[in-house]
Amino acid sequence: MRNSLYLIVFSLLIVLAGCGLETKTLTEFYEKDLNDVTKIVIVDGSTGFKKTITDNNKIEELLSEIKDIKFIPDENQEKREGWRYSIALYQQDERTFQFTMTEIDEHYYHTEPDIFPIVNEMYESIDVQEE
Numbered sequence: 001m002r003n004s005l006y007l008i009v010f011s012l013l014i015v016l017a018g019c020g021l022e023t024k025t026l027t028e029f030y031e032k033d034l035n036d037v038t039k040i041v042i043v044d045g046s047t048g049f050k051k052t053i054t055d056n057n058k059i060e061e062l063l064s065e066i067k068d069i070k071f072i073p074d075e076n077q078e079k080r081e082g083w084r085y086s087i088a089l090y091q092q093d094e095r096t097f098q099f100t101m102t103e104i105d106e107h108y109y110h111t112e113p114d115i116f117p118i119v120n121e122m123y124e125s126i127d128v129q130e131e
Contacts, residue, residue, distance in 0.1 A: 021073035021107055026066055029104055030089070030097050034063050039090035042123050045083040045100070051126040058126070065118050071109040080108065085119050 027034060040059055043050040053059055083100035090096060101116050102108055 023072045037089045041088040043086040070112045074108040
């Protein structure tokens with residue numbers, strides 16, 4: 001009986017320890033200064049094509065639109081396959097941060113407001129040859 005109680009308490013502690021994720025914004029996830037980003041690469045997960053933004057005005061425009069979006073942890077943190085867009089931030093030629101619309105640091109989130117339309121619109125508006 002005593003062993004069962006210990007097992008239950010231990011199981012609850014493991015479950016509670018895994019729930020330590022909290023709602024954050026991109027600004028809170030990004031450990032550097034967003035003003036120092038010099039390049040953004042957006043990869044379309046359905047085609048594999050990528051577009052690169054190096055124009056400072058476009059970088060500032062996108063970052064200002066997404067920096068305060070709330071990334072809210074999903075209850076279900078089971079591994080998933082695929083993603084719609086991946087965004088990589090660079091300072092000079094160093095990639096400093098990368099995330100998808102639903103995953104940051106191997107944890108799954110939904111966003112408020114929805115980040116997808118903002119990134120999709122930016123991706124579609126970038127007038128460069130897809131790589």
